[in-house]
Amino acid sequence: MSDDSRSFLPLTPALFHVLVSLADSDRHGYAIIKDIAARTDGAVELGTGTLYGIIKRLLADALVVETRAPVRNDDPRRRYYRLTPLGRAVAQAEADRLERTLDAARATTLFRKARTT
Amino acid sequence: MSRHSFATRAYRTLLRLLPFEFRAEFGEEMEGTFEEQRQDTAATERRRGLARLWLRTIADFLRTAPCEHWDLLRQDLRFGLRMLARDRGFAAVAVATLAIGIGASTAIFAAADGMLLRPLPFPDSGRLVAIWKTDPPRFDRMTLSYEQFAAIRARCPAFEEVATYAYGETLQIPGGDVRVRLLARDVSASLLRALRAPVVLGRSLVDADERPGAPPVVVITHGLWVRRFGGSRAVVGQTLLQTVSGRLNPISATIVGVLGSGFAFPYPNPWPADAWIPLTRERNDSARNSRAYFLPVVGRLRRGAGLDTAQAQLDLVASQLARSWPEYKGEAFRVARLSDDIAGPLRVPLLAFLGGAGLLLLIACANVANLLLARAIAREGEFAIRISLGAGRLRVVRQLLVEGFLLAGVAAILGLLVAQVGVRAFLALAPEGFPRLGEVAIDYRVLLFAIGVATCSAMAFSLVPAVRCSRAGSMGALGRAAGSGGSSRTWRRPLGVVVIAELATALVLLVCGGLLVRSFVGLVQVDLGFDPAGVVAFEFNDPKVTPPPGGGRRLTVADSQLPVVVLSDGARQTLGFTEELQRRVAALPGVVAVGFVNNSALSGRSGQSDIHIQGRSEPADGKPLMADVRSASPGYFTIMRMRLKAGRWFDDRDREGAPRVAIVNEAMARRFWPGQDAIGKGVSVGRTPASRIVGVVADPRHNGPGRPPLTEIYVPHLQRPWSYTLVVRTAGTTAGLPAGVSRETRALGGAIVSARELEHLFWQSIAIPRLVAFLAAVFAVVGVVLAAVGVHSVLRYSTARRIREMGIRLALGAQPGQVVGLVLRQAIGLGVLGLALGALGAAAAVRVIRSLLFTVTPSDTLTWVAVSALLIVAVVVAALGPARRAGRVDPVVSLRAE
Numbered sequence A: 001m002s003d004d005s006r007s008f009l010p011l012t013p014a015l016f017h018v019l020v021s022l023a024d025s026d027r028h029g030y031a032i033i034k035d036i037a038a039r040t041d042g043a044v045e046l047g048t049g050t051l052y053g054i055i056k057r058l059l060a061d062a063l064v065v066e067t068r069a070p071v072r073n074d075d076p077r078r079r080y081y082r083l084t085p086l087g088r089a090v091a092q093a094e095a096d097r098l099e100r101t102l103d104a105a106r107a108t109t110l111f112r113k114a115r116t117t
Numbered sequence B: 001m002s003r004h005s006f007a008t009r010a011y012r013t014l015l016r017l018l019p020f021e022f023r024a025e026f027g028e029e030m031e032g033t034f035e036e037q038r039q040d041t042a043a044t045e046r047r048r049g050l051a052r053l054w055l056r057t058i059a060d061f062l063r064t065a066p067c068e069h070w071d072l073l074r075q076d077l078r079f080g081l082r083m084l085a086r087d088r089g090f091a092a093v094a095v096a097t098l099a100i101g102i103g104a105s106t107a108i109f110a111a112a113d114g115m116l117l118r119p120l121p122f123p124d125s126g127r128l129v130a131i132w133k134t135d136p137p138r139f140d141r142m143t144l145s146y147e148q149f150a151a152i153r154a155r156c157p158a159f160e161e162v163a164t165y166a167y168g169e170t171l172q173i174p175g176g177d178v179r180v181r182l183l184a185r186d187v188s189a190s191l192l193r194a195l196r197a198p199v200v201l202g203r204s205l206v207d208a209d210e211r212p213g214a215p216p217v218v219v220i221t222h223g224l225w226v227r228r229f230g231g232s233r234a235v236v237g238q239t240l241l242q243t244v245s246g247r248l249n250p251i252s253a254t255i256v257g258v259l260g261s262g263f264a265f266p267y268p269n270p271w272p273a274d275a276w277i278p279l280t281r282e283r284n285d286s287a288r289n290s291r292a293y294f295l296p297v298v299g300r301l302r303r304g305a306g307l308d309t310a311q312a313q314l315d316l317v318a319s320q321l322a323r324s325w326p327e328y329k330g331e332a333f334r335v336a337r338l339s340d341d342i343a344g345p346l347r348v349p350l351l352a353f354l355g356g357a358g359l360l361l362l363i364a365c366a367n368v369a370n371l372l373l374a375r376a377i378a379r380e381g382e383f384a385i386r387i388s389l390g391a392g393r394l395r396v397v398r399q400l401l402v403e404g405f406l407l408a409g410v411a412a413i414l415g416l417l418v419a420q421v422g423v424r425a426f427l428a429l430a431p432e433g434f435p436r437l438g439e440v441a442i443d444y445r446v447l448l449f450a451i452g453v454a455t456c457s458a459m460a461f462s463l464v465p466a467v468r469c470s471r472a473g474s475m476g477a478l479g480r481a482a483g484s485g486g487s488s489r490t491w492r493r494p495l496g497v498v499v500i501a502e503l504a505t506a507l508v509l510l511v512c513g514g515l516l517v518r519s520f521v522g523l524v525q526v527d528l529g530f531d532p533a534g535v536v537a538f539e540f541n542d543p544k545v546t547p548p549p550g551g552g553r554r555l556t557v558a559d560s561q562l563p564v565v566v567l568s569d570g571a572r573q574t575l576g577f578t579e580e581l582q583r584r585v586a587a588l589p590g591v592v593a594v595g596f597v598n599n600s601a602l603s604g605r606s607g608q609s610d611i612h613i614q615g616r617s618e619p620a621d622g623k624p625l626m627a628d629v630r631s632a633s634p635g636y637f638t639i640m641r642m643r644l645k646a647g648r649w650f651d652d653r654d655r656e657g658a659p660r661v662a663i664v665n666e667a668m669a670r671r672f673w674p675g676q677d678a679i680g681k682g683v684s685v686g687r688t689p690a691s692r693i694v695g696v697v698a699d700p701r702h703n704g705p706g707r708p709p710l711t712e713i714y715v716p717h718l719q720r721p722w723s724y725t726l727v728v729r730t731a732g733t734t735a736g737l738p739a740g741v742s743r744e745t746r747a748l749g750g751a752i753v754s755a756r757e758l759e760h761l762f763w764q765s766i767a768i769p770r771l772v773a774f775l776a777a778v779f780a781v782v783g784v785v786l787a788a789v790g791v792h793s794v795l796r797y798s799t800a801r802r803i804r805e806m807g808i809r810l811a812l813g814a815q816p817g818q819v820v821g822l823v824l825r826q827a828i829g830l831g832v833l834g835l836a837l838g839a840l841g842a843a844a845a846v847r848v849i850r851s852l853l854f855t856v857t858p859s860d861t862l863t864w865v866a867v868s869a870l871l872i873v874a875v876v877v878a879a880l881g882p883a884r885r886a887g888r889v890d891p892v893v894s895l896r897a898e
Helices: A013-023 A029-039 A048-060 A085-106 A109-116 B002-015 B020-044 B046-086 B088-117 B146-155 B189-194 B222-229 B307-324 B338-378 B380-388 B393-429 B444-470 B475-482 B492-524 B569-586 B666-672 B737-747 B758-765 B767-801 B803-811 B816-848 B861-887 B891-897
Strands: A064-067 A080-083 B128-135 B139-142 B159-166 B170-172 B182-187 B199-202 B217-220 B239-242 B251-259 B275-278 B297-301 B332-337 B535-541 B591-597 B608-613 B625-632 B644-647 B661-665 B682-685 B691-697 B712-716 B725-730 B751-757
Touching: A013 A029, A013 A048, A013 A080, A013 A085, A029 A048, A029 B020, A048 A064, A048 B020, A048 B046, A080 A085, A085 A109, B002 B020, B002 B046, B020 B046, B020 B393, B046 B088, B046 B393, B088 B338, B088 B393, B088 B444, B088 B767, B128 B307, B128 B338, B146 B159, B146 B297, B146 B307, B159 B189, B182 B189, B189 B275, B189 B297, B217 B222, B217 B239, B222 B251, B297 B307, B307 B332, B332 B338, B338 B380, B338 B393, B338 B444, B338 B492, B338 B767, B338 B816, B393 B444, B393 B767, B492 B767, B492 B816, B492 B861, B535 B737, B535 B758, B569 B591, B569 B725, B569 B737, B661 B666, B661 B682, B666 B691, B666 B712, B682 B712, B691 B712, B725 B737, B737 B751, B751 B758, B758 B767, B767 B803, B767 B816, B767 B861, B803 B816, B803 B891, B816 B861
Parallel strands: B182 B275, B217 B251, B625 B712, B661 B691
Antiparallel strands: A064 A080, B128 B139, B128 B297, B128 B332, B159 B182, B159 B297, B170 B182, B170 B239, B199 B251, B217 B275, B239 B251, B535 B725, B535 B751, B591 B625, B591 B725, B608 B625, B608 B682, B644 B691, B661 B712, B682 B691
């Protein structure tokens, strides 16, 4: 994990969700919103204001790039986004950070107590 | 279809919350995304789902929009700081210029706010007024009689309340220590209503309490309630003993109420008071005397009634009273807002200086506008390229505005430091003890003013350069950026116009400042008619007169009509005390001479009495002749270094058993014996037989150099021992004198009440003109310096842009001196135009300050010529640097560079 990717940490939850959403395929704005809602069982519903504020930052930081639409007759207003290698590295770094945090929590009596009851 | 359109329109309205740049990049896409979201939600969750979606979206925008705006602002701030850091010289000059303008205007606002603008601490105080009477030339301002107060109260519907207050009586607590005296003030019931005095227990005074035969009542202050009654609620109904003049035994007055804490009157120097009792004719001697002018009057205007209406009604009452009471003939009532009345002689100067500070700020903003405009023109190419590459014009304008606000923000912080210094200087120079001086401070109101001034200044000086640069996307500008296409002359005109306006404004400040300074210098040089330097005045109380066995001899009416002076035993005791005190004080180290007078010079007090001129009939209008009567010991005149114009001073012959004598001043001699010798003439003071005039003294200005001399008559202290002011001329320091005099006075059973150096009183008497002159001078100097800086900046920029032209002139044979002369002529041209424009403004401005001038006229030629010359000299000095630089241009280098 490069220093470059770690310099972006910690990510806000919404930003992390957007990166994760773009991990498997390129998506447009509404697709990102739907994907996040599906992954979180409706717990996280991004508004368009928040989403495009995040996209603006991701574009400026080169974590995502705009890409061509996969189909020819798509809605011209749609713009598709793709995760860059840096973006992927940042998402992985954040995931690792969250995992370490969770591991540290699991090592405490919080989780041991739950198991005994 | 229409529903979709409505939803789209509604979403587009929400999009407007976001910054323009954000909308431009993502707006269309966001519309499309939201439309998909809306359609899916309508299909699956219908109306309830749609409502939740809209609420979520609105909340989302309300959260996101400020963050995006802040993000953009941060970028602009970083950019602006980088630009200003690259040009530190320009930033320093701009910030310093603005800081002076903001600081000066904030300091003056702090003074004006504390003393004039801030409401008085009474509810709805804007409607409170002061009422007094005037009868020039007898007096400019006088309190009213009870008769006059009652007439105004009954006949002026413009006032919701008319109220008055007087010194009052002493009270005692029944059964308490007889040595403990409580102070009670006589007030009309309307006073507590007019001032909305809060009542915490019982009731306030009512009109019925003033009626004849009404039982005596009293309202006590919160402090007395807590101190003497322990805050007990059972205090209402208890009684206090009230002494009433003319009655042997005190009367019982019932406590009917307790006022809230914090209430005090008059404002801002409240009289100490423990209780307030109703002012009635029954219990107040002066209220029954139509010639006892002892009542200050305040009022509360009815809602919707203005001062003009009130004044008209007062004029009518005055004329009605003059018909019924001859002694009121010629008197007029005047009314003014209480806050303006309290500000008194500082009101006009403060308002004038608010205007002056505004002018100073204008010059500062014009300077910075010029600097920014010149800088913006130099960056025209940069902005042209940026706009051509896609930066919005709005973005360019916003960035320049942010730079302007950055400058104004830093200048505001420095300006507050300047204001702090200014406020301290104001407080140091203002007359001691002036009303509401303690309220002058830098508080939240002043901070808000400073922020407002900084904001308006930033808008004023940033907008023109910003708009100008936003039009820089033209080919011409691009060409200039590339170095081709030649220079335009259109930049010279706006810069020149601004400089001319600055010079005109500076001339206004110079003319006003010059006149006020000359007026003050003239005031200091006015012949006072006496020398206050080295003189200390001590007011004292003599010991209580102890009657000899058998009661002693009292004066009868017949005694007072004898041709020679006869003193009562009490007066003889007082005389003995003063003679012994004089002997003891004269022996103190550093004392040159000792004398006595009733009211010392410059104390602000006078003893007016009616006089009768022997051989002259009484005035036809029935109004007595008045003069200021002073009782003076023989040595007093030489102590004060007054000048004898005719006759002699008092001496030891003028005492009990000798004929009555008097000395008059020149003003009195001119008035009653014009063209004659006043020596030997007779004049009576009050009802006593005539005194023979033995001397005429050169007019002393006892009220200060700014006021004309009074009509004065002096009587010998040895014949009328009324003099309770000890006057001491010292040699050198007066450090130990007060202690020594106090000690000697106490040894004789008396007490010193106050000690004041007359020279200090002299400076206090002209403290306001001094303050005004100082501020005017500072404003004028700062104004001309700022204007000169403006001239220098414009000429520097102008010569830099005309390098090629200068090079060509020199190459064609012009001498360097000729090029220097060209630039200087341009500067003088600006100066002359500024003078012409400024003369109009100055002519209007001097009308405002006319009332502040004492010894010069508004059209004083010397002042106008001198300050005009000063302005031209400042312009030439400012132009010297750029002119010499232009003369040193190397034609070869300049032509090659172009």
